Amino acid sequence: MRFERPVPLTEIASLIGATIIGNKNSAATGINEIHKVEEGDLVFVDHPKYYQKCIDSAATFIIINQPTDFPSHKALLLVEQPFEAYQKIVQHFRPFMPSMKNVSDSAIIGEQTVIMPGAYVGNHVTIGNNCIIYPNVVIMDHCIIGDNCIIQAGTIIGSDAFYYNKKTNRPVHYKKMLSCGRVVIENDVEIGAGCTIDRGVSGDTLIGAGTKMDNLVHIGHDTVVGKNCLFAAQVGIAGATTLEDNVILWGQVGVSKTLTIGAGAEVYAQSGVPASLDGGKKYFGSPVQEAAVKMKEIVWIKRIPELWKKVTGE
Amino acid sequence: MRFERPVPLTEIASLIGATIIGNKNSAATGINEIHKVEEGDLVFVDHPKYYQKCIDSAATFIIINQPTDFPSHKALLLVEQPFEAYQKIVQHFRPFMPSMKNVSDSAIIGEQTVIMPGAYVGNHVTIGNNCIIYPNVVIMDHCIIGDNCIIQAGTIIGSDAFYYNKKTNRPVHYKKMLSCGRVVIENDVEIGAGCTIDRGVSGDTLIGAGTKMDNLVHIGHDTVVGKNCLFAAQVGIAGATTLEDNVILWGQVGVSKTLTIGAGAEVYAQSGVPASLDGGKKYFGSPVQEAAVKMKEIVWIKRIPELWKKVTGE
Amino acid sequence: MRFERPVPLTEIASLIGATIIGNKNSAATGINEIHKVEEGDLVFVDHPKYYQKCIDSAATFIIINQPTDFPSHKALLLVEQPFEAYQKIVQHFRPFMPSMKNVSDSAIIGEQTVIMPGAYVGNHVTIGNNCIIYPNVVIMDHCIIGDNCIIQAGTIIGSDAFYYNKKTNRPVHYKKMLSCGRVVIENDVEIGAGCTIDRGVSGDTLIGAGTKMDNLVHIGHDTVVGKNCLFAAQVGIAGATTLEDNVILWGQVGVSKTLTIGAGAEVYAQSGVPASLDGGKKYFGSPVQEAAVKMKEIVWIKRIPELWKKVTGE
Numbered sequence: 050m051r052f053e054r055p056v057p058l059t060e061i062a063s064l065i066g067a068t069i070i071g072n073k074n075s076a077a078t079g080i081n082e083i084h085k086v087e088e089g090d091l092v093f094v095d096h097p098k099y100y101q102k103c104i105d106s107a108a109t110f111i112i113i114n115q116p117t118d119f120p121s122h123k124a125l126l127l128v129e130q131p132f133e134a135y136q137k138i139v140q141h142f143r144p145f146m147p148s149m150k151n152v153s154d155s156a157i158i159g160e161q162t163v164i165m166p167g168a169y170v171g172n173h174v175t176i177g178n179n180c181i182i183y184p185n186v187v188i189m190d191h192c193i194i195g196d197n198c199i200i201q202a203g204t205i206i207g208s209d210a211f212y213y214n215k216k217t218n219r220p221v222h223y224k225k226m227l228s229c230g231r232v233v234i235e236n237d238v239e240i241g242a243g244c245t246i247d248r249g250v251s252g253d254t255l256i257g258a259g260t261k262m263d264n265l266v267h268i269g270h271d272t273v274v275g276k277n278c279l280f281a282a283q284v285g286i287a288g289a290t291t292l293e294d295n296v297i298l299w300g301q302v303g304v305s306k307t308l309t310i311g312a313g314a315e316v317y318a319q320s321g322v323p324a325s326l327d328g329g330k331k332y333f334g335s336p337v338q339e340a341a342v343k344m345k346e347i348v349w350i351k352r353i354p355e356l357w358k359k360v361t362g363e
Numbered sequence: 364m365r366f367e368r369p370v371p372l373t374e375i376a377s378l379i380g381a382t383i384i385g386n387k388n389s390a391a392t393g394i395n396e397i398h399k400v401e402e403g404d405l406v407f408v409d410h411p412k413y414y415q416k417c418i419d420s421a422a423t424f425i426i427i428n429q430p431t432d433f434p435s436h437k438a439l440l441l442v443e444q445p446f447e448a449y450q451k452i453v454q455h456f457r458p459f460m461p462s463m464k465n466v467s468d469s470a471i472i473g474e475q476t477v478i479m480p481g482a483y484v485g486n487h488v489t490i491g492n493n494c495i496i497y498p499n500v501v502i503m504d505h506c507i508i509g510d511n512c513i514i515q516a517g518t519i520i521g522s523d524a525f526y527y528n529k530k531t532n533r534p535v536h537y538k539k540m541l542s543c544g545r546v547v548i549e550n551d552v553e554i555g556a557g558c559t560i561d562r563g564v565s566g567d568t569l570i571g572a573g574t575k576m577d578n579l580v581h582i583g584h585d586t587v588v589g590k591n592c593l594f595a596a597q598v599g600i601a602g603a604t605t606l607e608d609n610v611i612l613w614g615q616v617g618v619s620k621t622l623t624i625g626a627g628a629e630v631y632a633q634s635g636v637p638a639s640l641d642g643g644k645k646y647f648g649s650p651v652q653e654a655a656v657k658m659k660e661i662v663w664i665k666r667i668p669e670l671w672k673k674v675t676g677e
Numbered sequence: 678m679r680f681e682r683p684v685p686l687t688e689i690a691s692l693i694g695a696t697i698i699g700n701k702n703s704a705a706t707g708i709n710e711i712h713k714v715e716e717g718d719l720v721f722v723d724h725p726k727y728y729q730k731c732i733d734s735a736a737t738f739i740i741i742n743q744p745t746d747f748p749s750h751k752a753l754l755l756v757e758q759p760f761e762a763y764q765k766i767v768q769h770f771r772p773f774m775p776s777m778k779n780v781s782d783s784a785i786i787g788e789q790t791v792i793m794p795g796a797y798v799g800n801h802v803t804i805g806n807n808c809i810i811y812p813n814v815v816i817m818d819h820c821i822i823g824d825n826c827i828i829q830a831g832t833i834i835g836s837d838a839f840y841y842n843k844k845t846n847r848p849v850h851y852k853k854m855l856s857c858g859r860v861v862i863e864n865d866v867e868i869g870a871g872c873t874i875d876r877g878v879s880g881d882t883l884i885g886a887g888t889k890m891d892n893l894v895h896i897g898h899d900t901v902v903g904k905n906c907l908f909a910a911q912v913g914i915a916g917a918t919t920l921e922d923n924v925i926l927w928g929q930v931g932v933s934k935t936l937t938i939g940a941g942a943e944v945y946a947q948s949g950v951p952a953s954l955d956g957g958k959k960y961f962g963s964p965v966q967e968a969a970v971k972m973k974e975i976v977w978i979k980r981i982p983e984l985w986k987k988v989t990g991e
Contacts, residue, residue: 145495147477147479147495148480149479149480150480151480151481163775165775165777165797166776166777166778166779166797167481167499167779167795167797167813167815169479169480169481169498169499169516181773181775183815183817183836184797184815185481185499185517185795185797185813185815185831185833187481187497187498187499187516187517187556189497189516199837199853201833201836201837202797202815202817202833202836203499203517203557203813203815203831203833203871203873205499205515205516205517205556205557205578208497208515208516208555208556208578209513209515211555211575211576211577211578211595211596213575213593220573220590220591220608220609221591221609222551222573222591223573223575223591223593225513225553225575237850239853241836241839241873242815242833242836242873242875243517243557243579243831243833243871243872243873243893243895244557245517245555245556245557245578245579245596247556247578259848259850259851261839261841261851261853262839263839263895263897264833264836264839264873264875264895265557265579265871265873265893265895265913267557267577267578267579267596267597269577269596276848277848277849277850277851279841279851281839281915282839282873282895282897282913282915283597283895283911283913283931285579285596285597285614285615287595287596287614294848295848295849300913300915300931300933301615301913301929301931301949303597303614303615303632303633305614305632318931318933318949318951319633319931319947319949319963321615321632321633323632335633335649335963336661346664346665346667347964349664349667349668349671350664350667350974350977350978351974352667352671353667353974353977353978353980353981353984354977356667356670356671356674356984357977357980357984359674359675360674360984360987360988361987459809461791461793461809462794463793463794464794465794465795481795481813483793483794483795483812483813483830499795499813499831501795501811501812501813501830501831501870503811503830517813517831517871519813519829519830519831519870519871519892522811522829522830522869522870522892523827523829525869525889525890525891525892525909525910527889527907534887534904534905534922535905535923536865536887536905537887537889537905537907539827539867539889557831557871557893558871559831559869559870559871559892559893559910561870561892579871579893581871581891581892581893581910581911583891583910597911599893599910599911599928599929601909601910601928615929617911617928617929617946617947619928619946633947635929635946635947637946649947649963650975660978660979660981663978663981663982663985664978664981666981666985667981670981670984670985670988673988673989674988
């Protein structure tokens, strides 16, 4: 999330009750997760395991629960509970203020674009030229849609991430991590009917130009989809995963989180992808293997009775 | 289904054309299925295989197609077609009278709760305090939603059960069993976008407090979900199944009907659950096995070629 | 697609810039794909591999990119790019002119049929008697729904096909093939909540009388579903596939394109169907096998360790 203006670090510190360690006379430009932060951004970390990674990231300001060495051009914001500090920043700078109109007054709609009945277009949404937004589509706040896009009926763009902070005090329960990110859809994308595309938690979920999806596809938060990908019906992709250009996923494929599928990979129907895949190859199975390997394996399984007979004579 | 008032047995008998055997001077409090009936309720049975079970259940009044022994504090309602009698009772006491307003006048909406544009809230729905009902959500008649719940866009709460009576006269066809049950969602539940939760046929579908679901999840009729469960995207759970507390189902898991998954069980992505599972363990596969067993099996399969070579020398 | 009137061949030729070879004094009744064309129809073909099949089909007029022998009662429409010619015909004879009303003035709604709030009923839609169209259902232009049908909340009928023409000039990209077909739903059909049924590209997607579907089911373009079929939740069927009468697909089954499942076949949950199946049998697995064979295979896999021990002594 970009702030609308650079925010003085002292203002942030006051909001979250933090002690500033380092240069107090600077301003933050936004907040984001560690893989996406840029210079000037805030990031938060509450586990010593990730301290160094956060301090070494592009982020300039680190919300942290313990003093730690850091480069002189950065600053720490010391708080007891960094997660709660993050929640406060989101609530303050991007509060949930739902538009109660079908098309928000702050939405920008391009020329020749058709918004059909029952569609909802939230605050600060931008839709390009020559798009068709079919009936009962929902596009939540701050999402961006390029030119020549088709969003078929009933699809939801910009739902909140499935992302919770596990609280292990009894009973175990889950606290929602507030989403403040967006969905950004490039030009010439078509999304089928009944799909759901979650927005980034603090970054963007991105759908690359020319990508086409069939119906009932799910795309998780912060996932980055390349250009000219094809996803058949009922594909599901978890959060923070990267699909490079020209990836093809056939029907009901499931892809796990935070992995990468290389350019031009093709995954056959109903496969399950638990880890990164090289580009340019074909895959099948749950868990997935290279398709040729999986096909041979299927043949080998059919030979077990023959092998049994060879060994036992029965 | 509870009746709005205790209904004299003679009134029921007259409605369905039944002969009362036993105490005529009593009143029924509702109708339910055998696993959920309480004292004072009606239940129906049309197959001798289930006669005894129904008579022994908590139900006080049994709609049945043959005279059978029963305890003296109960009564039989003798009819030729118990299924048709059930349908008549539902049509009479809970007729389909759809609200044609977006939010029915008989709905009760709590304080600080936001109902966004395009959402539909049916008759006699109750929604607690501090909830967000996102655009184009549908909540059908009689459903109950607790406090601090979030229902993301396009989700359907209270659709009818996928439940039909097979008619074997030619051609084979299916007659819809009318639903009169509800969906009851406890406090602090979040349901993702594009989900569908069917109401109970005559009982309740229940979602326990603190449970969180991702997008495009399907929950069948009369299913009971415990507290603080997590269901990832595209999970599907069939009807009348019980998930105890703290169950985790990862993406695209399918769960069959009328089974139980024990507390704290975790089922990995794309697994299929055909029968009950013990709590506290991890599972994988379709059909599912304990995850460690399944992982070993995957390794064993890869050793078939080596085994073949040992045996045949090729 | 039927034209509203027979269209002189000269008018078509002028629209698409074609040279007519053969009888110029005739008129076309419609355009369709090769498996569905009837006498009087247009068909298009751009690959020599399919020339003969198109010329031998029931179509009377063949849009083609090379002169080829043909029977004297037919005619060729010679163009450089038959695909582009098809697109022009669709845009001309069935242009996208979306109704901006919830229920189009040109829709025909039968007696006793209830259209609930938020539902969208497009141009030239016909809905029979005694149907319930639940809230936020979308029925796109030209679709036909029979009598006594129930369409549960949030379902989309008549979304466009997932059908693209691959352009191999760099970068590889996909051009949408325009849909002009319909969804035709016969009597006594029930479609669950959150389903998506694509219309035919140029023909019809057909759902046979008495068929019942659970929630979140996807049906691809031009697929033909027989009578009295049952599809459980989250089933997905790709395009141009045929399911004969009384087929049962359990939860999360996936079916590939352009195949046939014979009458009375039953496919167990989570199975994947890559090729045609005989009727009257039970199937399981991904890829699917006869259920009894698959069950034995599962047992054989469990015997690999025992076999290993027999062979190696370890």
